[in-house]
Every structure is written in C-alpha cells, then in structure tokens.
Amino acid sequence: DIQMTQSPSSLSASIGDRVTITCRASQRIGTYLNWYQQRPGKAPNLLMSTASSLQSGVPSRFSGSGSGTDFTLTISSLQPEDFATYYCQQSFSMPRTFGQGTQLEIK
Amino acid sequence: EVQLVQSGAEVKEPGESLRISCKGSGYSFTSYWITWVRQMPGKGLEWMGRIDPSDSYTQYNPSFQGHVTFSADKSITTAYLQWNTTKASDTAMYYCARDNGVNAFDIWGQGTVVSVSS
Numbered sequence: 001d002i003q004m005t006q007s008p009s010s011l012s013a014s015i016g017d018r019v020t021i022t023c024r025a026s027q028r029i030g031t032y033l034n035w036y037q038q039r040p041g042k043a044p045n046l047l048m049s050t051a052s053s054l055q056s057g058v059p060s061r062f063s064g065s066g067s068g069t070d071f072t073l074t075i076s077s078l079q080p081e082d083f084a085t086y087y088c089q090q091s092f093s094m095p096r097t098f099g100q101g102t103q104l105e106i107k
Numbered sequence: 108e109v110q111l112v113q114s115g116a117e118v119k120e121p122g123e124s125l126r127i128s129c130k131g132s133g134y135s136f137t138s139y140w141i142t143w144v145r146q147m148p149g150k151g152l153e154w155m156g157r158i159d160p161s162d163s164y165t166q167y168n169p170s171f172q173g174h175v176t177f178s179a180d181k182s183i184t185t186a187y188l189q190w191n192t193t194k195a196s197d198t199a200m201y202y203c204a205r206d207n208g209v210n211a212f213d214i215w216g217q218g219t220v221v222s223v224s225s
Contacts, residue, residue, distance in 0.1 A: 043215040
C-alpha cells in the first residue's frame with residue numbers, strides 16, 4: 001500500500017494567515033492526489049483533484065501543487081470557515097489511501 | 108441536485124448482522140463507482156473499497172475483505188454495505204461517496220453511525 005504522510009498533524013493559525021499543508025507519498029504517484037476538507041460533524045468535501053484542479057464552488061484562496069511524491073495545499077488567506085481537518089488521498093493505485101489528516105485550528 | 112442519502116444510525120450487539128444503504132439521485136447512478144469510507148471515533152478516513160453499480164463489480168481494501176460485503180441494486184439506485192457478523196471494532200461512522208471518474212470522491216453521503224456494543 002502507498003503510505004500518505006501529512007505535515008503538520010495540527011496547526012494553529014489566525015484569520016488572514018497564509019497556510020501550507022504538505023502531503024508526502026511513499027512512492028511516486030504522478031499527480032493522482034486529491035485534497036478534502038472535513039468540518040466537525042460533517043462529511044468530507046472534495047477541494048482539489050489531480051493535485052491542482054480546484055473543484056467547482058471551492059474558493060480560489062485554495063490552491064494545490066506538486067507531483068511525484070511531494071504535494072502541498074495552500075490557503076492564501078484563512079477565513080473562519082476554513083478551520084477544519086484536511087486530508088490528502090492518493091488515487092494512483094489500490095487500495096486508495098488517505099493521509100492521517102491535518103487539523104487546522106484558530107490561534 | 109446530485110446527492111447520496113444514507114440510512115440512519117444503527118445500534119447492534121456483537122455478532123448481529125447489519126446492512127446500511129446509500130441512495131443516489133440526480134445523476135446516472137450506473138455511470139460512477141460508489142466508494143465506502145470508514146471513520147472510527149476521533150480518527151481519520153479509511154478507504155474500504157468500491158462497487159460499480161452497473162454490474163456490481165467490487166474492489167475491496169484487503170484490510171476489510173472478508174468482513175464486509177458491498178452490493179448494489181441499480182433499479183432503485185442504492186448501494187449497500189453489509190456485515191454478516193458485527194464486532195465492537197466496527198463502531199464507526201461510515202460514508203459512501205461517488206467516485207467521479209478521475210478517482211476523486213466528489214459527492215458524499217451524510218454518513219451512517221454504527222455502534223456495536225453488548
């Protein structure tokens with residue numbers, strides 16, 4: 001199985017901050033990398049697919065980059081609704097695997 | 108509106124059987140795989156496997172194979188996740204999600220809470 005490792009596991013930031021979350025795959029996965037946001041008590045929501053393709057309806061302050069083994073999700077200016085847990089997920093091979101999550105908290 | 112609606116919360120005793128459902132609407136149900144994801148209390152997301160509703164072909168995560176079964180009834184646009192014998196360790200939230208064709212999960216059900224306890 002491909003292991004996905006996110007860093008940091010948790011992060012405190014303020015409204016308006018620029019935040020970057022990193023996801024590393026245990027082997028090369030091209031750009032077969034997706035990002036999800038999960039707010040407390042809610043189902044996950046797809047933010048980004050194929051590393052950098054923003055889903056319809058997702059604010060443009062979210063961006064993704066990377067290929068191979070190293071990927072990043074950046075939020076350019078944090079808004080109150082962005083405080084949530086973020087997961088990366090590889091779709092390169094079976095079984096699909098998720099990172100352990102990054103919990104973004106208000107400082 | 109494209110949506111997946113899951114069945115309600117379940118409380119079971121260990122050893123009981125269980126089936127939860129996921130009904131799709133607003134799109135061609137047979138054109139997209141349905142994936143199942145487990146989230147244990149306070150933990151992250153785990154991919155359990157997926158089913159192609161057009162022919163009920165399944166792919167399981169080896170970590171779950173043999174303990175759960177996926178099925179689908181395309182006539183009523185519903186996918187199912189089934190346990191023949193539940194265990195306390197099955198206590199979790201279970202989500203179904205649509206695989207959008209580029210292997211991302213773009214539509215999610217609201218989740219079904221399963222609690223297994225004696």
